[in-house]
Amino acid sequence: DEVIIFKPYYPGYLPMITMTYAKPVFVDTSKTNFTITPELLAQYVTDKTKVILICNPSNPSGNVMSREEIEKIVDYVADKDIFILADEIYNELSFVDFTSFASFPKIKDKLIIVNGFSKSHSMTGWRVGYTIFPLEYRKLFVNATLFTLGSPVAVSLAAAESAITKYSDRSHVRKIYQERAEYLYKRLIDLGFEVVKPKGAFYLFVKYTMFSDLDSFEFTMDVLKEVQVALVPGISFGNEGYFRISLIADIPTLGETADRLKKYLDNHKK
Template sequence: MTLPMNERVRHIQLSGIRQFFNLVANEKDMISLTIGQPDFPTPDHIKEATKRALDEHFTSYTHNAGYLPLREAACRFVETKYGLRYTTDEVIVTVGASQALDIAFRTILTEGAEVILPAPVYPGYEPIIRLCGATPVHVDTRKTGFKLLAEHIEPLITERTRCIVLPYPSNPTGMTLTSDELKQIAALVKGKPIWVISDEIYSELVFTGKHESIATWLPDQTIVINGVSKSHAMTGFRIGFLFARQWIVEHMLKVHQYNVSCATSIAQKAALEALTVGINDANDMKKQYAERMTYVYDRLRAMDFDVQKPNGAFYIFPSIAQFHQSSFDFALQLAKEAKVAVVPGSAFSTYGEGYVRISYACSMEELEKGLDRMESYIKKGAR
């Protein structure tokens, strides 16, 4: 007997990132340059704050929107860092940035709506969009340095367009948008019945200049997503933040409330420590990521890879067109013969085909070893 299920779920694929990671995870002596997991430990003062929360019995439900001191700290953080102004009624503490995206999409999307997003792109957006009965409209950004520009967006806007996703700094490319590029998108969208979801989870990891948010120029139509996973090496704590105008936050809070009630109380205390005492914790990590990025970029260029130099996050996205293989076949062969795991570009939409993603969120020693193996493999004649 086959019992009924949601057909939209049936047609969703597991993340290509995880599929490939799982495929090679048990291989001996594998250098994995796959997952976006910071190799830095969570700072000690944050771990101590977590222990104190337990000792102080801070183990009950918090307000649905989150522990008030944490919401206050989150508002101060984005104002201090990026000049964004929100009140405590304009922020929700979520179970990671992923849950923030989920409640945002489920609040603003209706059946038949369209969502414009750049490609190649992180694979976590499309499944949620489709579960909402909406349609993702991918924009090929390969000819503009992996940047989604106003000139791309304008011809794609229809009466069904409800949202544009700006995921910068980008996973998988590490690219960012300039203030001028953001201003042009804001000018295009302003006054239209279109939301912008600005996924800024890597905002603290920008190597040149400072991170800028489109919410600076389009505050009433922007939903900002952020969190402490990448900035403070707190992926397992699962704390994200959603910022938007109060009237729409009130509706998103209803979805959040029936989805998870509230984020974990202990993790919220840890995040409070991160955003206050640890407000600049990301600086040392960012410095090391920048050094790793330069090293990986230079090594890839020396191997004759065609590759854009990233300006943020901890990913780089070289072309493998020269090898005349699909990205999956190239990555699989590299894993089997050189014991180096990278993510096939096809995991990031069809526009990622012909590329691979390398994560440098691992030690310099691992990067050196992995790139040495890759170079030896290529010199032998990758096939």
């Protein structure tokens, strides 16, 4: 069985695919401006394809699929025996109008959605998530998770209930991340980096090869040692020549980050 996974991808996907003895099939979206199209998919779908895994909004690129883009993918798989597994964990942190794959009834019998409270309500350590899928597969899901998940901790469930009932409007959080994204995006562009314009989540995915011939692991380690800025190498997400930077810090800290990156670049001019 084959699972289509789009580069750049969240690193946690790969072990979940290989643990089930499925084969990950990588589709690089860096050549299509990080967008997913039926034409691109068609080059990789085979009679062994069982799942198309899509992270929307994307970690690490911050790209968000438009309703039109999603509808084209839905139409493409509608007559195929292929599941869409949609990771929508960042849906509340989309800077543009967000459309869920659940908006299209024609694929409800072949759609699995995963989500949770980690990103929307900053509840990463509480470990509460949920999935939506066709009821006929409930037994399979229970069999697969019974001895790894058990059941959520009661205090975490109570916290999640409070989060979704008392704090369902996340627009102020969205605004904070969007301001940070726009600020750091401009600072890095001014430094000469190529940056994917983020539409959601809280990361920037940055191309650095115009400044260095080092691979992404070596580059990020070098930056860490010299100017104490922590970056994640692009190869962790399947794409060499990039790094991911988080927007969790406030704007003054992000400003210091940009200043330190400028210092690093000034010390390593080609």
